[in-house]
Amino acid sequence: MKVTNELSRLHEEITCQITEENNQEMAESISAKRAEAAVAEKRYDKEIKAYEALGLNVANIDALDREESEIAKADLEKIEAQMVELSQAPSTLEPELDIDGTFLPPDAFRLMPSWVATFSDNDIQDLLTDASPIEAQTTIGGGSCKNYWNKAWGGGWGCTGGVGSINSYVEWGFWFRPSVTRFYSVRPFFQFRGYYIVKANDKWYNCKFARAIVSAQTNCHQYNWKGWNSVDVMNEGGGNINVNKRFDANRYTYNSYLLAGGDWAYIRPRVKLYAYGKGSGSSAYNNYSTGAANKVCVPYVLVY
Numbered sequence: 001m002k003v004t005n006e007l008s009r010l011h012e013e014i015t016c017q018i019t020e021e022n023n024q025e026m027a028e029s030i031s032a033k034r035a036e037a038a039v040a041e042k043r044y045d046k047e048i049k050a051y052e053a054l055g056l057n058v059a060n061i062d063a064l065d066r067e068e069s070e071i072a073k074a075d076l077e078k079i080e081a082q083m084v085e086l087s088q089a090p091s092t093l094e095p096e097l098d099i100d101g102t103f104l105p106p107d108a109f110r111l112m113p114s115w116v117a118t119f120s121d122n123d124i125q126d127l128l129t130d131a132s133p134i135e136a137q138t139t140i141g142g143g144s145c146k147n148y149w150n151k152a153w154g155g156g157w158g159c160t161g162g163v164g165s166i167n168s169y170v171e172w173g174f175w176f177r178p179s180v181t182r183f184y185s186v187r188p189f190f191q192f193r194g195y196y197i198v199k200a201n202d203k204w205y206n207c208k209f210a211r212a213i214v215s216a217q218t219n220c221h222q223y224n225w226k227g228w229n230s231v232d233v234m235n236e237g238g239g240n241i242n243v244n245k246r247f248d249a250n251r252y253t254y255n256s257y258l259l260a261g262g263d264w265a266y267i268r269p270r271v272k273l274y275a276y277g278k279g280s281g282s283s284a285y286n287n288y289s290t291g292a293a294n295k296v297c298v299p300y301v302l303v304y
Contacts, residue, residue, distance in 0.1 A: 128164025158279025211237025
């Protein structure tokens with residue numbers, strides 16, 4: 001009973017701390033993006049005059065850009081429909097080599113998740129980003145999978161128009177109580193079942209660009225935070241790009257922490273989804289939500 005009460009107290013303390021810190025980070029990010037957008041709006045007239053001074057017919061270029069953006073929008077809708085159709089059946093990804101039983105020492109631990117929550121700097125005032133509604137699970141037994149998506153797109157020429165960018169996190173928490181003081185290997189098992197779309201059509205007279213990034217990150221707390229280890233498992237971007245693929249993958253990441261025997265440690269894997277679009281017709285979309293196939297999971301963490 002004493003152990004249960006102690007763990008419940010620690011669980012509440014650290015998940016409240018994580019929630020507060022993430023909410024503050026998201027609020028600061030939204031504020032920074034609004035400030036950048038305000039500065040860009042103030043520069044807009046000066047930039048247009050600069051183009052006109054170079055002899056460019058701004059009205060004609062703007063009309064051409066709008067026409068091409070409508071074509072890009074129609075293409076994107078077709079691509080999304082195709083990817084949604086592919087997401088209706090569960091993934092057939094072949095299971096990877098069972099390192100649990102093949103290579104691990106006999107005293108290895110397989111930890112199950114105690115907490116899962118989502119966070120995002122999606123701004124309801126920003127017309128160039130969108131994401132899944134925020135969900136939080138704050139009780140022990142948080143579950144291993146979440147459905148989540150985010151997207152961003154650009155506006156205007158890119159050189160003078162709007163930029164959309166968004167960061168979203170899916171976080172898990174695992175508890176571990178080492179028996180002795182030593183370095184421990186910590187290997188979260190990340191599962192990705194979803195797709196991404198990255199589309200941009202850069203020309204000599206504009207600045208189109210798009211990027212989507214998926215990162216697997218891990219941190220650990222015992223007395224203090226040990227520091228983030230971050231690995232980009234998917235990174236697609238460019239000025240002239242039209243990529244739409246499923247991303248069905250399993251990834252273990254390797255981490256090592258010095259932990260003291262007898263005291264609880266909190267292991268914190270998370271997935272970061274980043275989307276960026278610059279210039280109208282440019283878009284980036286991370287989808288781990290649609291249909292029966294799409295999800296992002298950390299079903300367990302191996303410690304040995």
